[in-house]
Amino acid sequence: MKTTTRVAVIGGGVVGCSVLYHLTKLGWSDVMLIERSELTSGSTWHAAGGFHTLNGDTNMAALQGYTIKLYRELEEITGMSCGLHHVGGITLADNQERFDMLKAERAKHRFMGLETDIIGPEEVKKLSEVTNTDGILGALYDPLDGHLDPSGTTHAYAKAARMGGATIETHCKVIETNQRPDGTWDVVTEKGTIHAEHVVNAGGLWAREVGAMAGVYFPLHPMEHQYIVTDEVPEIAAIIDAGGEHPHVMDPAGESYLRQEGRGLCIGFYEQPCKPWAVDGTPWNFGHELLPDNFDKIEDSIAFAYRRFPALERAGVKSVIHGPFTFAPDGNPLVGPVPGMRNYWSACAVMAGFSQGGGVGLMLAQWMVEGECERDTFAMDCARYGDWITPGYTRPKVIENYQTRFSVSYPNEELPAARPFRTTPMYDIFDKMGAVWGQQYGMEVVNYFAAEGEPRYETPSFRRSNAFGATAREVKAVREAVGINEVHNFGKYRVTGPNARAWLDRIMAGRVPQPGRISLTPMLSHKGRLIGDFTISCLDQETYQLTASYGAQAYHMRWFQQNAQDGVHVENISDRVNGFQIAGPKAREVLQACTRQDISDMKFLDVRRMSVGMADCVVQRVSYTGDLGYEIYCDLPSQRALWNVLWEAGQPHGMKPFGMRAMMSLRLDKFFGAWLREFSPDYTAAETGLDRFISFKKDVDFIGRAAAEAERDAGPARKLCAFEVDADDADVTAYEPIWLDGTVVGFCTSGGYSHHAGKSIAQGFVPTDKVAEGLEAEIEILGKMHKARLITTPLFDADGARMRG
Numbered sequence: 001m002k003t004t005t006r007v008a009v010i011g012g013g014v015v016g017c018s019v020l021y022h023l024t025k026l027g028w029s030d031v032m033l034i035e036r037s038e039l040t041s042g043s044t045w046h047a048a049g050g051f052h053t054l055n056g057d058t059n060m061a062a063l064q065g066y067t068i069k070l071y072r073e074l075e076e077i078t079g080m081s082c083g084l085h086h087v088g089g090i091t092l093a094d095n096q097e098r099f100d101m102l103k104a105e106r107a108k109h110r111f112m113g114l115e116t117d118i119i120g121p122e123e124v125k126k127l128s129e130v131t132n133t134d135g136i137l138g139a140l141y142d143p144l145d146g147h148l149d150p151s152g153t154t155h156a157y158a159k160a161a162r163m164g165g166a167t168i169e170t171h172c173k174v175i176e177t178n179q180r181p182d183g184t185w186d187v188v189t190e191k192g193t194i195h196a197e198h199v200v201n202a203g204g205l206w207a208r209e210v211g212a213m214a215g216v217y218f219p220l221h222p223m224e225h226q227y228i229v230t231d232e233v234p235e236i237a238a239i240i241d242a243g244g245e246h247p248h249v250m251d252p253a254g255e256s257y258l259r260q261e262g263r264g265l266c267i268g269f270y271e272q273p274c275k276p277w278a279v280d281g282t283p284w285n286f287g288h289e290l291l292p293d294n295f296d297k298i299e300d301s302i303a304f305a306y307r308r309f310p311a312l313e314r315a316g317v318k319s320v321i322h323g324p325f326t327f328a329p330d331g332n333p334l335v336g337p338v339p340g341m342r343n344y345w346s347a348c349a350v351m352a353g354f355s356q357g358g359g360v361g362l363m364l365a366q367w368m369v370e371g372e373c374e375r376d377t378f379a380m381d382c383a384r385y386g387d388w389i390t391p392g393y394t395r396p397k398v399i400e401n402y403q404t405r406f407s408v409s410y411p412n413e414e415l416p417a418a419r420p421f422r423t424t425p426m427y428d429i430f431d432k433m434g435a436v437w438g439q440q441y442g443m444e445v446v447n448y449f450a451a452e453g454e455p456r457y458e459t460p461s462f463r464r465s466n467a468f469g470a471t472a473r474e475v476k477a478v479r480e481a482v483g484i485n486e487v488h489n490f491g492k493y494r495v496t497g498p499n500a501r502a503w504l505d506r507i508m509a510g511r512v513p514q515p516g517r518i519s520l521t522p523m524l525s526h527k528g529r530l531i532g533d534f535t536i537s538c539l540d541q542e543t544y545q546l547t548a549s550y551g552a553q554a555y556h557m558r559w560f561q562q563n564a565q566d567g568v569h570v571e572n573i574s575d576r577v578n579g580f581q582i583a584g585p586k587a588r589e590v591l592q593a594c595t596r597q598d599i600s601d602m603k604f605l606d607v608r609r610m611s612v613g614m615a616d617c618v619v620q621r622v623s624y625t626g627d628l629g630y631e632i633y634c635d636l637p638s639q640r641a642l643w644n645v646l647w648e649a650g651q652p653h654g655m656k657p658f659g660m661r662a663m664m665s666l667r668l669d670k671f672f673g674a675w676l677r678e679f680s681p682d683y684t685a686a687e688t689g690l691d692r693f694i695s696f697k698k699d700v701d702f703i704g705r706a707a708a709e710a711e712r713d714a715g716p717a718r719k720l721c722a723f724e725v726d727a728d729d730a731d732v733t734a735y736e737p738i739w740l741d742g743t744v745v746g747f748c749t750s751g752g753y754s755h756h757a758g759k760s761i762a763q764g765f766v767p768t769d770k771v772a773e774g775l776e777a778e779i780e781i782l783g784k785m786h787k788a789r790l791i792t793t794p795l796f797d798a799d800g801a802r803m804r805g
């Protein structure tokens with residue numbers, strides 16, 4: 001057995017084999033896969049082998065598209081068959097909401113280059129005679145959907161990897177992974193120890209156990225899953241005899257997927273009475289066996305399926321496949337460099353290995369070989385969860401994800417399982433005030449405050465929800481008096497030390513402020529992509545406070561650690577420091593009433609330490625609402641005292657609390673971007689306008705400088721713009737196509753209703769040469785075209801007089 005390798009991939013399921021192949025494809029041939037049994041000895045061997053592109057997340061959908069197109073490449077390289085059947089797929093809609101969702105998906109596919117179609121019930125019937133179309137409003141048709149042979153495909157990946165120089169060691173269980181002081185790994189196996197520069201955990205069903213060998217908790221859980229294969233079905237046999245194939249049919253209402261299998265059918269279910277498997281750990285002796293059939297669990301699902309596909313009831317059951325596979329709490333894979341670890345990579349929780357495995361392999365290989373991926377990977381980055389996550393949280397979330405796998409997912413939806421989990425000292429106070437809660441990165445955040453008698457629940461919807469009135473009230477309070485909300489949804493970092501300034505100058509593209517001042521800056525990757533939009537406050541030459549998105553804490557800390565430098569200490573203080581933002585024309589008077597310090601000379605983008613009531617605070621004069629405002633930070637135990645003094649002082653001025661819905665409406669007035677909406681690694685600073693914060697003057701080779709300079713010289717091909725939309729009851733949320741003269745030229749990044757201006761606003765990318773005030777375009781919302789005009793003048797405080805005054 002080989003005893004040294006650049007990369008040791010642990011696990012020979014479809015995911016491990018794909019990672020191995022992609023590493024060789026990108027040029028690393030000294031790579032090795034270690035499998036405790038034969039290849040495909042985990043969930044891979046009992047997969048139904050279906051694949052599809054449909055995914056609510058656009059980047060996930062693109063990676064699924066890549067995976068599906070890869071199979072032909074694999075067949076060509078290896079001469080092996082993946083058993084491909086591109087039969088096409090139909091996703092049924094039996095209610096308006098689901099049909100809206102499918103239409104929105106179809107619209108997104110336009111700029112992604114995917115040729116999907118919305119079809120009516122008659123066409124569904126034509127494509128799938130076995131489907132009872134009673135009550136069906138329509139469907140989404142995707143010609144790329146299909147199925148394959150799971151084992152053949154996994155072996156094709158393995159062969160292609162071997163052809164690229166990789167080694168595969170089967171019947172070789174990894175029993176320990178021990179890191180050496182230089183960051184390399186001793187991978188201890190039953191056959192001896194392998195010294196590897198990098199370790200990839202592709203342990204699938206055993207990913208938790210493999211992770212524990214390195215002291216890492218992977219937030220994933222196996223679930224039992226069952227599908228049934230029937231005897232011959234005459235309708236299917238007739239299609240085959242005529243040389244045809246039957247398409248896949250996804251019936252979300254029945255939580256089932258159906259496809260042809262031999263001369264019969266195969267149907268699988270995401271049943272409500274689902275069961276987590278191996279709660280306390282996956283047994284090492286599990287492998288090639290199935291779980292006992294469990295028809296009780298799927299009784300209701302079968303009854304529904306008999307109504308939708310009556311031919312099933314007449315067909316005998318040929319076999320039942322019941323096996324486990326793993327999910328992360330949100331159902332997306334956990335991929336990338338594991339935060340807090342060196343040279344340890346995750347390729348776990350891939351719940352749809354045959355739709356996603358190729359994309360996961362490509363992404364991880366790009367990350368390892370080239371240092372970063374070609375697109376935004378946050379939706380499946382293992383850093384989207386922090387060290388706050390626990391098995392007790394993961395399990396109910398995974399169950400919820402399984403149960404809602406086929407549910408309509410709404411842009412404003414807040415899923416209830418495992419909540420409340422993490423709360424701030426304000427939770428009970430805000431709850432008594434009528435808070436309607438959402439969750440970010442495990443933390444409860446106020447979406448809005450319901451008035452007495454209003455429901456304490458926001459209706460999930462693609463259209464304007466019942467939060468509309470409350471959001472309008474909160475926006476009005478901010479713009480006309482003063483609003484208050486918590487700053488708990490900022491990620492906060494303290495950077496200290498003699499080299500703090502030099503380090504910030506290198507890691508941030510913008511100017512590092514002088515003591516007492518604040519600057520806004522993009523953080524760029526080496527290729528010039530946006531990996532953060534930060535606010536830096538300089539408290540003194542060796543002490544800085546940074547703020548950014550709360551949900552990106554592990555993502556940002558990982559980057560800080562990867563770029564660590566002597567003489568600099570970076571601490572994540574997000575949950576140790578909290579406080580409030582007060583914003584609106586009366587904000588100054590409120591703050592002045594709470595402190596003995598004279599704040600009349602505190603300018604926009606100033607930062608000061610001051611006592612506010614009894615609390616020692618850092619006060620920043622800046623506000624994401626675009627209004628006159630202050631962010632006031634204190635340590636956690638002082639937060640309620642700070643609240644008491646601000647709230648009391650605010651009452652004579654009409655102070656109202658406001659939530660995230662109002663915040664997102666207020667920022668639209670100024671066309672401010674949001675992390676992962678306008679600002680993400682899919683975009684560059686010049687595309688989004690954040691290049692105005694880049695300091696090309698500073699004499700520092702900051703990360704991403706060369707790429708940013710090249711883009712400055714060439715100019716970006718597309719630009720982020722704002723549009724006023726003639727919307728009806730549905731505003732832009734994200735990824736709606738932007739049309740010009742009958743052609744899709746761009747897409748929206750986010751949007752919503754500006755309650756201040758009384759207008760529906762969208763932000764999105766269009767080609768640079770089209771950008772002009774007043775440009776008349778159309779935006780497709782839920783399948784309907786709406787007129788939209790490009791606007792460049794902010795809807796509030798266009799000259800900045802209030803914000804800066």
Ligand SMILES: Cc1cc2nc3c(=O)[nH]c(=O)nc-3n(C[C@H](O)[C@H](O)[C@H](O)COP(=O)(O)OP(=O)(O)OC[C@H]3O[C@@H](n4cnc5c(N)ncnc54)[C@H](O)[C@@H]3O)c2cc1C
Pocket residue numbers: 010011012013014015016034035036037038039040041042043044045046047048049050051172173174175202203204205206207210225226227321322323324325347348349350351352353354355356
């Ligand atoms: C009933 C059922 C139907 C499914 N249908 C579909 C479908 O239609 N389409 C689809 O895309 N997906 C489907 N799936 C999901 C699919 O099976 C998984 O997404 C996929 O198999 C995950 O692959 P993996 O490589 O991550 O994990 P696994 O297949 O579990 O592979 C992990 C491998 O790691 C090895 N290993 C673990 N620990 C060690 C160690 N310590 N040392 C050495 N080796 C180790 C194991 O032996 C195993 O071979 C289905 C799953 C089930 C259960």
